[in-house]
Amino acid sequence: MMDEFEAIRPYADAEVPAVMARLFADREFLEILARFRFPRLAGSLGWLLKPLIARRLHGEFAGIHSVDTLQERIEFYLDRTIERATDGITYSGLDQLKPGSAYLFLANHRDIVMDPAFVNYAVFQARMRTPRIAIGDNLLQRPFVSDLMRLNKSFIVRRSLTGRREKLAAYQVLSAYINHSIRNDGESVWIAQAEGRAKDGDDRTDSAILKMLHMSRKDEESFAETLTALRPTPVSISYEYDPCDQAKARELYIRATTGSYTKAPGEDDTSIALGITGYKGRVHISFGRPIEEIPDDAKQLAAAVDRQILGSYRLFPVHYLAYRIWDERDPQLAIPSLAELFSEEEIARAEAEWSKRLAACPSVQQPYLIQQYANPVRNRYRLESGLEP
Missing domain, CATH: 3.40.1130 (Glycerol-3-phosphate (1)-acyltransferase)
Incomplete structure (x- = not known):
């Protein structure tokens, strides 16, 4: 039965050691790991890091058979x-x-x-x-x-x-x-x-x-x-x-x-x-x-x-902050204020992070950033009001 799934299925326990050995020998994989673990050194010392990482992985994952x-x-x-x-x-x-x-x-x-x-x-x-x-x-x-x-x-x-x-x-x-x-x-x-x-x-x-x-x-x-x-x-x-x-x-x-x-x-x-x-x-x-x-x-x-x-x-404070400035707000919905839902400290933290994100986004793209965070608010409150979300 499993044969028809051969091309798509996950690996079975018996295949684990061979696949791991293949990974530890894959230059591209080791390069990415080197960049991920040692971003500053990976460029100039990549040639040295790869064999070290391969040895470390062998040590950490040796003996895993399932x-x-x-x-x-x-x-x-x-x-x-x-x-x-x-x-x-x-x-x-x-x-x-x-x-x-x-x-x-x-x-x-x-x-x-x-x-x-x-x-x-x-x-x-x-x-x-x-x-x-x-x-x-x-x-x-x-x-x-x-x-x-x-x-x-x-x-x-x-x-x-x-x-x-x-x-x-x-x-x-x-x-x-x-x-x-x-x-x-x-x-x-x-x-x-x-x-x-x-x-x-x-x-x-x-x-x-x-x-x-x-x-x-x-x-x-x-x-x-x-x-x-x-x-x-x-x-x-x-x-x-x-x-x-x-x-x-x-x-x-x-x-x-x-x-x-x-x-x-x-x-x-x-x-x-x-x-x-x-x-x-x-x-x-x-x-x-x-x-x-x-x-x-x-x-x-x-x-x-x-x-x-x-x-x-x-829904986190950022979702309500985005909804507040969204052009597609739904006038039928009664959305509670942030102060009713979250502590002052939580709101202040969210306001700082949200303004940072808005500032990093080109103004023509901002409506698309806002809707990512605002849509879940509209969907939830439409549901709660008995409307189709």
């Missing part, structure tokens, strides 16, 4: 990242999940690597098995990135195919793999609610992704039956500050003024690095209730997922 052990070791690095780049991480709703059950985590998507990493971290802390992670092949341009991700329980979504027939065949395999993971292997799966990050802060589930999940089971069961078996569970991740917010504002501005946007070579790598190391403020991950009453219509299910994701998105 994915679980590798994830335990990686947790130490994630702890360090959380310490350096955030003001702390909180999570809620984990008590609604049963250890030993597998879920389909449908999550909003703001950051390429950190969204699934933080969900993994929360699940790991709760002593549950971490999910397998869906990742687009557009991010796997280099062999070592593909190796790293597949070692960490990622499987590949083949987004770069252009022919209709190849796309359909790839989605068929993807659908079968996700169903096989949850229903046969008892392994949870993390997948973003839509393709690509929500660059405007408006988190919406694409019903086409939900339809794809049913594709491989169409002949045996209805949409509702398939989705019920997958236990869809909305996950809402909120960053107080998005390290990539300026880059997202620039992209949205270029799209709006020219009609399209072409990524520069290496742009995804820059987003990944900035997303991992950049300052995020506080981070909150909210696990929603697994949806049990599944409608037989993908659009209705998408709306049910959205209600949970938008309703449990944690």
Whole structure:
């Protein structure tokens, strides 16, 4: 059965030692690590640092023969990242999940690597098995990135195919793999609610992704039956500050003024690095209730997922500050003042950080920066007022 998934599946325990050995010999991988760990020395002393880093990695990761052990070791690095780049991480709703059950985590998507990493971290802390992670092949341009991700329980979504027939065949395999993971292997799966990050802060589930999940089971069961078996569970991740917010504002501005946007070579790598190391403020991950009453219509299910994701998105002071100056404020909504919700100290800190971000953003791009932080406020209060978000 696993053979049909050979090209997309994560690595199995037996493959770990060989893949690690390949990584430790990859010059490009060692170069990036050298730049990340020793930014000032990497240029002139890169030739000296690479063999040292390779030896250090051998020492740290020698004797690891399973994915679980590798994830335990990686947790130490994630702890360090959380310490350096955030003001702390909180999570809620984990008590609604049963250890030993597998879920389909449908999550909003703001950051390429950190969204699934933080969900993994929360699940790991709760002593549950971490999910397998869906990742687009557009991010796997280099062999070592593909190796790293597949070692960490990622499987590949083949987004770069252009022919209709190849796309359909790839989605068929993807659908079968996700169903096989949850229903046969008892392994949870993390997948973003839509393709690509929500660059405007408006988190919406694409019903086409939900339809794809049913594709491989169409002949045996209805949409509702398939989705019920997958236990869809909305996950809402909120960053107080998005390290990539300026880059997202620039992209949205270029799209709006020219009609399209072409990524520069290496742009995804820059987003990944900035997303991992950049300052995020506080981070909150909210696990929603697994949806049990599944409608037989993908659009209705998408709306049910959205209600949970938008309703449990944690709003920080910066979101209200952005909403206050947003041109698209909704006059029907009664939004509480900052003073009703946060302490003076919290508001002062947020005002300082927000003015810094606005000042760093060219004025023509500012509306696109503002909407990233303002949209979650509108969505939450529309929901609370009984309006469609």
